[in-house]
Amino acid sequence: MECCTVEMEVQKKTIQKLNGSSVIKLDLEFKDLTILQIDVENSRLLEDLRISGNLFESLPDFFENLTRLKILHANENKLVILPDSFKHLVNLEDLQLIGNQLVELNPSICCLVSLKKIVVDENLLTSLPAEIGHMKNLRILEACYNKIQKLPDGLCDLENLTVLNISNNEIKCLPSEFGTLASLNYIDISDNKINILPDSFKSAPILERFYANSNHICILPEWFAMLPKITILLMRDNWLQGNPFPDNFGEVSVSLQRFDFAGNSITKLPSSFGRLVNLEYVHLGSVIGQLERRGFQNGNWIPELSEGFGNLVSLTELHLDENRLNCLPDDFGSLCSLEEVDLCQNMIHVLPKSFSKLRKLRKCLLSQNHLEYLPNDFGELQALRELRLDNNEITELPVSFDKLTDLMYLDLFCNKLTSIPTCLKVMNKLIGLDIDENCMKMSINDIPKIFRGNKYAERNPDFSNNWRGKKRADHFEPVIEEVSFSHDETKEVEEEVQEEAEWNTHALEHAVRQGMAMWRKSTQYSKYRENSDSYEEEDEDEYDEEEEKCGDDNEVEGAPSNVIICDNNAEPENWEDELDTGPYEREYNYVYPNPEPSRFFFIPAEDHPMCLQLGRTLFNDNQPGQFEDAE
Structure with a gap:
């Protein structure tokens, strides 16, 4: 056969x-x-x-x-x-x-005693079989993205288990004998509710990857000092405080490449941290996205870096944003492989002189610090592509900035610059520039801006008669406004009167459909207020003459039509009758939109459902005696 x-x-x-x-x-x-x-x-x-x-x-x-x-x-x-x-x-x-x-x-x-690998991710499991320990040959067990609340004790009998992934479940504690598993080299218990790790762990000497993000872990057990083969150690977004690491952590875990303890309350790194010479990635900053931070401190509480931090010669990416750093070590420039550094939202006043030795640095984020100036040789960082210096106290840029010709993003928002940096003349590759909110004595319209514009692919003539022929946004091309440096910056600029912005028709249409209202300050009323002093200076006799001329219109000549002068001869309003209806009551009648062609309204079809009436307020009924003193 x-x-x-x-x-x-x-x-x-x-x-x-x-x-x-x-x-x-x-x-x-x-x-x-x-x-x-x-x-x-x-x-x-x-x-x-x-x-x-x-x-x-x-x-x-x-x-x-x-x-x-x-x-x-x-x-x-x-x-x-x-x-x-x-x-x-x-x-x-x-x-x-x-x-x-x-x-x-x-x-x-x-x-199934021959089973070596079982993967049941993304199901609705609430538990694993109690007899799971019978599968003696099982090496890989993955059950992430379920609803498991407790692991069976039989799990600890899987003596050949090398990979365990139970992330994104609802597990609160690990089995008491979990530390007896002696063959694990990959563990992922992230996104659970675990608060305690086992006191001892037989797999520690061979453990290579350990993921425990987004749990409630407060203390690192002693076996963290026995991880010689660990390459990836991620425990971001936990409840660690102070200095949770053993003193010899850097001496033992020399194979470590990725270290992520962001979003904790760590105040100090171990003294041996500088011995992690194979470390490539360090994250001790915030775990929250940039748009959601809102100025709060979501990183750690580290005031200074440990001695020997500059020995991390393999480090390529460093995140220390939202900490309490007030200075950087003098040997910071020894991080010769560093390509990206994030030091936003700290309390750094001065950068060390060695900072300019980071010749491979491509992305440098220094926003929201207290920097007043940059090192004179800062321009030696010629590999820079993105530089964020917003919300500092910088008064001028060093002359060496002219060397940053490959810079693509430059953010100097909210500093103390008094003039447009001359280095912009040579930065021909800029596609993002922000120097607003500085101390420049010029109109905001004169401050140069660079923004990204859309560039569309050429239309395919083969699809000219169908939807495939529509333009497609494949990539972007910078649209650069020409920067003029002939402006006399010493001359005081009068406060300009902003022109009235046009209505956004899309926003208006959305507001009408949702039953909302859009308001804009009346320029006519503001002009009338500006001339109010002249009205007060007029003689009362002249004012009376003008009032007589206006007759029953009850309007003042020269004033806008929405300003009405009271008529003393008018009949007084009857407040008693109006109080009978209640101050918060009103009629609710649905009226179809004007059938005439309109810019915003639409004509409902016959089968179009009627709009729901507005709900009344909670204060419909008058309380007894509420208005007895209305007189």
Whole structure:
């Protein structure tokens, strides 16, 4: 009998039966199938079955005949439960059930003693089988993005387990014997509610990657001083305080490459931190996006960096934003591999002289500090592409800034510059510039601005008569305004009168449809207020003459039409009658929009639903005696 590997092409919701050959591998992925129908006689030698991306709600019972099956991928289906026939797949080694609707795993799955890998991410699991410890050969267990609240004690019997990923669940504590697992080199327990790590951990000497982001961990156990092979250590957004690291941390964990403890309350790094010579990435700043920070401190509380920090010669990216740094170490410029540094929202007054030795630095963020000046040789950082210096106290830029010809983004917003930097003449690659809110004595319209403009791809003539021929935004090209330096900056500029901005028609249309109101200050009224002094200086006799001329219109000549002069001869208002209706009551009548052609309104169709009336306020009823003293 000839064996072959067959990849079948099928129509939706049907499968053709196999004839004449025995199948070793069957690929039916992403066919939108609802029923799995396989010729069992020709599939007894099947070892690899892939049925991901279909619409299966259950698996058939004939699985018990697939005793040679080693690989089963059934991701992205609608499976709710696994059949009992699973226990007959004694040779199964790789089981993947990602993105289904499994509420629980059938306990019969624990009879699969040959199983080495099981992946059940993105389901609805609330627990794992208590008998999971029977799978002695299991090496990879991934169950992230579920609703698991507690791990079974049998998990600690998986002596060959090397990878454990239980992130994004609702786990509050780890099993008491979790530290007895001796083969783990990859652990991810991020995004849970865990507050305590085990006191001892047999896998510490071989652990390579440890992820514990977004938990409630307050203390690092002693085995953090025994991580010689650790390369990635991420524990951002926890509750760590003070100096949680052992003193010899840097001496032991020399293989560490990525270190992320952002969003904690750490005040000090270990004295041996500078010995992590293989470290490439350090994040001790904020875990919140830039737009959501709102000026709060979301990083750590580090006032100074440990001695020897400049020895991190492999460091390429450093984030220390939103801390309490008031200075940088003198050897900071020794970070010869540094390409990106974020020191925003600290209390730094002066940069060290060695800062200009960071010749590979491409992105430098120094916003919201207390810098008054920059080093004279700051322009030696010729690799810079982005420089953020906004919200400082800088009065002038050093002459060496002319060397930063490759700079693309320059932010000097809200400083104390008194003139336009002359270095802008040579920065021909700028596509982002902001020097507003400085101390320049000139009109805001005279301050140069650079912004990004849209550049669209050429239209394809082959699609000129359909939607494919519309322009597409492939990339952007800077639109640069010419900068003029002939302006006399010493001359005081009179306060200019801003022209009245035009209405935004899109905003108006949205407001009308939502039943909202848009207001704008009346320029006519402000002009009338400016001339109010002249009205007060007029003689009363002349004013009376003008009042007589206006007759019943009750308007003052020269004043706007919305300013009305009281008529003493008018009948007094009857407040008693109005109080009977209640001060907060009003009629609610729906009126269709004007059927005339309008710029904003639309004409409702006959089947268009009526608009809902506005809800009344909570103060509809008058309290007894509320207005007895109205007189």
